[in-house]
Amino acid sequence: MPTVRLYNTMSRAIDVIEPLEPGHLRIYCCGPTVYDFAHIGNLRKYVCDDILVRTLRHAGLNVTHVMNVTDVDDKIINAAPGGLDAIREYTAPYTKAFFEDLATLRIQDPDVVCAATEHVDQMVDMVQKLIDRGHAYQSDGSYYFRIASFPEYGRLARIDTAGMRAGARVEVDEYSKDDVRDFALWKAHKEGEVAWDTSLGRGRPGWHIECSAMSMHYLGESFDMHTGGVDNAFPHHENEIAQAEGATGKPFVKYWIHHEHLLMDSQKMAKSLGNTFTLRDLLDRGLDPVGLRYLLASAHNRTQLNFTNEAVEQATQTVKGLHDFMRRLADAKAEEGEPSDLAEEAGEARKAFFEAMYNDLQTPQALAAMFDLVKAANIALQHKTCTSGDIEAVRDAMLEFDQILNVLDAGEEEILDEEIERMIREREEARERRDWQKADELRDVLEDQGVLLEDTADGTRWKRA
RNA sequence: GGCGGCGUAGCCAAGUGGCUAAGGCGGCGGUCUGCAAAACCGCUAUUCACCGGUUCGACUCCGGUCGCCGCCUCCA
Numbered sequence: 001m002p003t004v005r006l007y008n009t010m011s012r013a014i015d016v017i018e019p020l021e022p023g024h025l026r027i028y029c030c031g032p033t034v035y036d037f038a039h040i041g042n043l044r045k046y047v048c049d050d051i052l053v054r055t056l057r058h059a060g061l062n063v064t065h066v067m068n069v070t071d072v073d074d075k076i077i078n079a080a081p082g083g084l085d086a087i088r089e090y091t092a093p094y095t096k097a098f099f100e101d102l103a104t105l106r107i108q109d110p111d112v113v114c115a116a117t118e119h120v121d122q123m124v125d126m127v128q129k130l131i132d133r134g135h136a137y138q139s140d141g142s143y144y145f146r147i148a149s150f151p152e153y154g155r156l157a158r159i160d161t162a163g164m165r166a167g168a169r170v171e172v173d174e175y176s177k178d179d180v181r182d183f184a185l186w187k188a189h190k191e192g193e194v195a196w197d198t199s200l201g202r203g204r205p206g207w208h209i210e211c212s213a214m215s216m217h218y219l220g221e222s223f224d225m226h227t228g229g230v231d232n233a234f235p236h237h238e239n240e241i242a243q244a245e246g247a248t249g250k251p252f253v254k255y256w257i258h259h260e261h262l263l264m265d266s267q268k269m270a271k272s273l274g275n276t277f278t279l280r281d282l283l284d285r286g287l288d289p290v291g292l293r294y295l296l297a298s299a300h301n302r303t304q305l306n307f308t309n310e311a312v313e314q315a316t317q318t319v320k321g322l323h324d325f326m327r328r329l330a331d332a333k334a335e336e337g338e339p340s341d342l343a344e345e346a347g348e349a350r351k352a353f354f355e356a357m358y359n360d361l362q363t364p365q366a367l368a369a370m371f372d373l374v375k376a377a378n379i380a381l382q383h384k385t386c387t388s389g390d391i392e393a394v395r396d397a398m399l400e401f402d403q404i405l406n407v408l409d410a411g412e413e414e415i416l417d418e419e420i421e422r423m424i425r426e427r428e429e430a431r432e433r434r435d436w437q438k439a440d441e442l443r444d445v446l447e448d449q450g451v452l453l454e455d456t457a458d459g460t461r462w463k464r465a
Numbered sequence: 466g467g468c469g470g471c472g473u474a475g476c477c478a479a480g481u482g483g484c485u486a487a488g489g490c491g492g493c494g495g496u497c498u499g500c501a502a503a504a505c506c507g508c509u510a511u512u513c514a515c516c517g518g519u520u521c522g523a524c525u526c527c528g529g530u531c532g533c534c535g536c537c538u539c540c541a
Contacts, residue, residue, distance in 0.1 A: 030541080038541090045541040074539075158468080159537070183538060207539045229541030230470090236539070260470085261534080261541065268534060269541095298489080299478065304471070304534065311477050314490035318477095321489085324503065364479045368488035378504055436499055443501080454502045461503095 001060045004358045006052075007302060009233055009256040010156055014360050017056075017255065019224050025061040026223035027053065028215040028253075029110065030232055033070040034094035035079060037278040038101055040292075040307065041262040041269045045229050047296040048259040050107040052227065054404045055357045066218045067110040069095055071117050072194060073207055081192045084117065101279045104289045105296075106406045114214045116205065122213040123205045124198045126247050127185045135246035139177065141188030141201055147181045150242045156256060157234035183239055185209050208239035212247070215240075221248045227257040262296075263306045282312070291316025294407050301361055319407050324463075325374050326398060326408055331458065332381050332391050340380040342390035346397040349373035353401055370401050420451055424460055427453075 004017040019025045029049045032038055049067075056063050071091045080090035095115075102109065116123075127143050130136035135149045147153050177184075184206035189195040195202050215223065221244070228237060237256060244252035261268070264275040283289060287309075295315035299305040352369035356362040377394045380386050402408045423442055430438040443453050450465045 032541085033539095042541050048541090157536075181538080230535065231540055234536060234538085239538085259541070263534070266533070295477080302470090303478085306477075308476075310475095310490085314477060317491085318489055321503095328503075362479080364488070368479075371488055375505095382505060431499080434499070440500070452502070455498075455500095456503080 002354070002358050004056060004059045004061075005360055006255060006257060007360055008254075009258050010253075015255060017224075019061065020222060020254065023060075023062055024064070025056055025225065026064045026219040027056075027066070027225040027227065028211070028219060028223065029065065029067045029226075030211060030228040030236070031067040031069050031113070032094075032098050033073055033075065034091040034098060035073070035075040036094060037280065038098050039269065039276040039278050040282060041264075041276070043101060043105060043279060044262045044296045044305065045227075045259050046102060046107050047105060047293060048301040049227055050105075050406075051297050051301070051363065051404060052257065052361060053108065054406070055361060058354065058400075058403055059358060064112070064219065065108075065110040066112040066114065066215060068211055068214050069098075069113060069115045070207070070210065071095065071115050072204060077193050077204075082194070084194050087194050088117070097280075104279060104283070105293045106290065107293075112218050114218065116210040116214070119210065119214050119217065120196050120198065120205060122217045123209045124186075124196075124200055126209060126213045126216075126243065127200055129247040130185065130243065133246060133249075135242075136185055137178065141203060142184055143186040143200060144177050144182040145185055145239065145242055145246070146178065147183075147242070148179060150246055152245070153242050154238065156238050156241060159234055159238065183208065183235065185243070208236055209243060211236070212240045212243040212252075216244060216248075216252075221250050221252075223253060225255045225257060226253040227259065230258045230260055233258050257301075259301045260304050263304050265308055266306055285309075287312050288316040288319070290407050291319050294319050294405070297405060297407075298363060298367060300363060322374070322398075322407065323409055325378070326395075327461075327463070328381065329377065329391060329395050329398070331461075332386065334386055334388065338384050340384035340386045340390050342377055342380050342384075342386055343393040345373055345376045345380075346390075346393035349376075350397045350400060353397075357404060366401070366404075370398070373397060420446065420449075420462065424453070424462060428460060431455075 001023070005014045006017055007013070008015040017025070029046075032042060053063055053065050072087055076087050076091060080086045099109070127136060130145065131138075131143070134146075136143050136145055138144075186200050186203050186205060186209070189202040189204070193204065195204055215226070226237065226240075233256070241252050263269070264273075264277070267273060267275060269276050279289070279292075282292065291312055292315070295307070295312055296305070298315065349369045349372055352372075353366045356365035356369060373394060380390070398408070423446055427439045427442040430436075430442065446453060446462070447465070451462050452465050454461045454463070
C-alpha cells in the first residue's frame with residue numbers, strides 16, 4: 001500500500017498517515033449548519049474533503065467517512081422560534097439544497113450523515129461524563145466546560161489560554177460562566193426556543209458538543225482524521241478535543257486537516273461585503289458546475305484560492321479540453337509513423353500524478369503530470385504508430401486520474417438528435433457539391449443551437465457547446 | 466494589541482540555495498483545413514511585491530517596508 005502524507009495541524013508537519021486500525025481510515029468532516037444556502041466558499045471545503053477521501057481510497061484504504069449536519073444552533077433558533085417541528089421545517093429545505101449542491105459538484109456523499117437533533121442522547125451522555133470527571137459544571141441550568149480542568153487546552157491552535165482574557169472580542173454570551181474562557185456544553189431552556197427534556201434538565205446542546213458526541217458515536221473514542229475550514233481550528237476543534245478527551249481520557253483524533261478559505265475577487269467573502277454567492281447564484285449566471293469543481297480542486301487545499309468569474313471560465317475551458325481529448329482517444333485509430341512509447345508515458349504520468357496526490361494532496365503537480373500525458377498522447381496520435389495497447393494505457397490512466405478529479409463525462413454516448421443528424425448530412429452533401437456558403441450557413445444554424453461541428457478525416461463530428 | 470499565512474507572467478497556479486522559474490486558461494504568429502474546429506509547432510516572467518543583509522551564488526534563508534487574508538469564544 002502506498003504511503004500517504006498529509007499536513008497535520010496538530011503536529012504542524014507533514015505526517016505519514018498510519019490509521020489506528022491498519023487499512024481502515026476513519027474520518028469525520030465538519031458539515032454544514034443548515035440555516036441558509038451554502039455559499040461557494042463553504043462548498044470549497046467539501047470539494048477538498050472529497051479530493052482527500054478519494055485520494056485515501058485510491059491509496060487502498062477502506063475509508064469510513066462521517067459528516068454532521070448542524071440543524072440546531074442560535075441562528076436557526078432565531079430564524080425559527082418554537083419547537084423541534086419549527087426548526088425541522090425551517091432547516092429541511094436547506095439540508096436538501098446542500099446535498100443537491102454536493103451532487104452538482106460531483107462530490108461523493110459521506111458514508112454516514114448525522115443530524116445533531118437526532119443525537120441529543122449521545123450529547124447528554126457526554127456532558128454527564130464530563131461532569132463526572134470534573135470537567136463540567138452547572139450554572140443557572142446551563143453546563144459549561146471548565147477550561148482550567150484541561151491543561152492541554154490550546155494545543156491544536158497553539159493558543160495561549162491566559163491571553164484569551166484579553167481577547168479583542170467582546171463577550172456577548174448572556175449566560176453566566178465561572179471563567180470567560182469556558183464554553184457552553186448545554187444551554188438552559190429559554191422561552192420560545194426548542195428544547196429537550198433530559199437528565200441535564202430542559203435545554204439544548206451547545207454547538208461543539210455535537211461533533212464530539214457524533215464523531216465518537218460513529219467512529220469510536222479515538223479515530224484517525226478530522227477536517228474543517230481553517231477557522232474551525234479554534235475554537236471549534238479545540239473545544240471538541242477538550243470535550244472528547246475530557247470525557248474519555250483517551251486521545252481523540254490523530255490527524256487534523258484544515259482547508260483554507262476561498263477569496264472572492266481577492267477579497268474575503270462576507271455578507272457585509274455582498275460577495276457571498278451560492279452555487280445557485282453562480283449557475284444562474286451560467287457558470288459550469290464541473291468547471292467550478294475543477295477550479296476548486298485545482299489549488300492546494302492549504303492556500304487561499306482567488307475566485308473570479310474569469311478563473312471559473314478558464315477552468316471550464318480546461319475541462320472542455322479534457323473532454324475533447326477523451327473523445328479523440330475514443331476515436332483513435334493506429335496510424336503509420338514512428339513507434340510511440342505512450343504506454344510508458346502513461347505509466348510515468350500515473351506515477352507522478354499519484355505521488356503528488358499522496359504527498360500532501362499536491363493537486364497542481366498532479367494536474368501538471370496529467371497534462372504532460374495529454375500532450376504526449378496528442379503528439380503520438382498525430383505523428384506516431386499507436387497500438388491499441390498504447391491508447392488503452394492512456395485512457396486507463398486518465399480514468400484513474402478521474403477517480404480523484406471526477407470531471408470527465410460519465411456517459412460516452414450522446415443522445416442522437418435526428419434533426420441535428422439530418423442537418424449534418426445536408427451539410428455533408430453541400431460540402432461535396434463544394435457549396436461552401438450553404439455548408440457554412442448550416443454550421444452557423446447548428447452553432448446557434450449549441451452544436452459545434454468538427455470536420456475530420458473520418459467525417460464530421462459534433463458536440464454540445 | 467497578540468499569533469499566523471500569503472504576495473511568482475494578462476488571468477488561475479506550482480516550485481527549488483546554483484542545470485532552460487511546472488502546468489492550465491488567454492493572446493499573437495505558423496502548420497493542418499474549402500473556411501473553421503480540434504491538435505501540433507513557436508512566441509507570450511532576463512524575473513519571482515519593494516528595500517536591505519547573509520552567501521561564491523537567493524525567487525528560495527534573515528531583517529525591514531508596503532499590500533492582501535485568517536485566528537484571538539460558536540464563521541468553511
